[in-house]
Amino acid sequence: MLSKVRIHQFFYLILSFFLIFISQQNSFLNITDINSSLAILFLIIMSFGVSHGAADSIIIWKTFPKFKTKAIAFLIYVSIVFLGLILWFQSPVIGLVLLLLMSMYHFGHSDLSHLSQAPQSIKISWGIVMTLLPVIFFEKDVKSIFDALANSDINLQVFVMLKFITIAFIVNFLILLYLDKVITKKDKFFLTFEFLITIILASLLKPVYWFTFYFCFLHGLRALINIGIKSLRDLMFLAAFTLPVTFFSYFLLFEHLHINYLNIIFSVLMALTISHMLLPLMNRLLLRSPNKL
Numbered sequence: 001m002l003s004k005v006r007i008h009q010f011f012y013l014i015l016s017f018f019l020i021f022i023s024q025q026n027s028f029l030n031i032t033d034i035n036s037s038l039a040i041l042f043l044i045i046m047s048f049g050v051s052h053g054a055a056d057s058i059i060i061w062k063t064f065p066k067f068k069t070k071a072i073a074f075l076i077y078v079s080i081v082f083l084g085l086i087l088w089f090q091s092p093v094i095g096l097v098l099l100l101l102m103s104m105y106h107f108g109h110s111d112l113s114h115l116s117q118a119p120q121s122i123k124i125s126w127g128i129v130m131t132l133l134p135v136i137f138f139e140k141d142v143k144s145i146f147d148a149l150a151n152s153d154i155n156l157q158v159f160v161m162l163k164f165i166t167i168a169f170i171v172n173f174l175i176l177l178y179l180d181k182v183i184t185k186k187d188k189f190f191l192t193f194e195f196l197i198t199i200i201l202a203s204l205l206k207p208v209y210w211f212t213f214y215f216c217f218l219h220g221l222r223a224l225i226n227i228g229i230k231s232l233r234d235l236m237f238l239a240a241f242t243l244p245v246t247f248f249s250y251f252l253l254f255e256h257l258h259i260n261y262l263n264i265i266f267s268v269l270m271a272l273t274i275s276h277m278l279l280p281l282m283n284r285l286l287l288r289s290p291n292k293l
């Protein structure tokens with residue numbers, strides 16, 4: 001029987017072919033001024049995209065038997081998110097660099113977590129490529145997005161360098177995967193296919209479109225499969241912990257504080273990623289706490 005990850009790989013590949021096909025037919029995905037469609041991308045990322053991280057609530061709920069410990073864990077999680085947001089708005093450059101560094105580790109480990117035996121070098125190479133991919137094809141667009149996010153004029157040479165780093169890691173990933181003795185031939189085949197089609201998509205779609213597609217349909221869905229959403233109760237947890245993020249981003253950050261969509265998307269993702277990545281450590285520390293919370 002096909003595993004859930006394999007079914008997801010088929011689904012992702014079919015969806016990608018479909019997207020490649022319509023991006024050739026229709027110019028709507030190639031429009032230079034993304035501002036007109038940014039509201040829709042904002043909504044997709046801040047609802048569907050963010051929902052995989054809301055599964056952290058299920059992990060917290062199942063890890064701790066006592067209500068008091070669950071409450072403390074949620075409180076620490078939310079506090080870290082707010083500290084992350086403060087960091088971003090105090091120093092967007094540090095925030096952006098932190099987001100990119102965390103993504104390099106997080107994307108590799110999460111997207112390839114079904115290949116538990118795969119070497120770290122393969123996972124990190126995947127993570128680096130998924131973090132920086134659009135820079136190869138849309139160097140100037142990525143520069144203008146990064147400039148807008150970091151509120152500065154970053155030297156174009158930085159992007160030329162990032163472009164070469166990304167190309168080097170694409171080659172590195174393919175060589176390491178080819179030489180690897182642990183991953184089965186079938187897994188290698190599907191992974192290569194998935195990797196190459198994601199690169200083709202990045203060459204066709206503008207950076208934020210590509211990111212939305214990868215983030216929601218590869219990274220997000222794969223993470224949900226790995227966590228294993230088993231019941232209606234799990235789904236309700238996902239909705240209950242996704243909606244506050246969507247509402248907070250829209251009503252407070254956009255409507256009230258007038259922050260633009262692009263800044264909200266990446267600042268909120270960066271802040272959530274810190275808690276999301278620190279969750280295993282936080283759980284271990286709380287479980288080991290001498291006060292038996």
Ligand SMILES: CC1=C(/C=C/C(C)=C/C=C/C(C)=C/C=C/C=C(C)/C=C/C=C(C)/C=C/C2=C(C)CCCC2(C)C)C(C)(C)CCC1
Pocket residue numbers: 049050051052053054055056057074077078081099100102103106130131132133134135142145146207208211241242244245266269270272273276
């Ligand atoms: C549980 C809980 C909760 C929830 C949570 C959540 C919901 C989470 C999520 C999480 C998540 C959801 C995460 C995410 C992550 C993401 C990432 C990591 C991203 C990255 C990105 C990037 C890397 C990008 C890049 C770029 C740019 C920036 C521009 C353009 C171009 C490009 C694409 C290159 C709350 C708070 C309510 C409460 C408490 C508890």
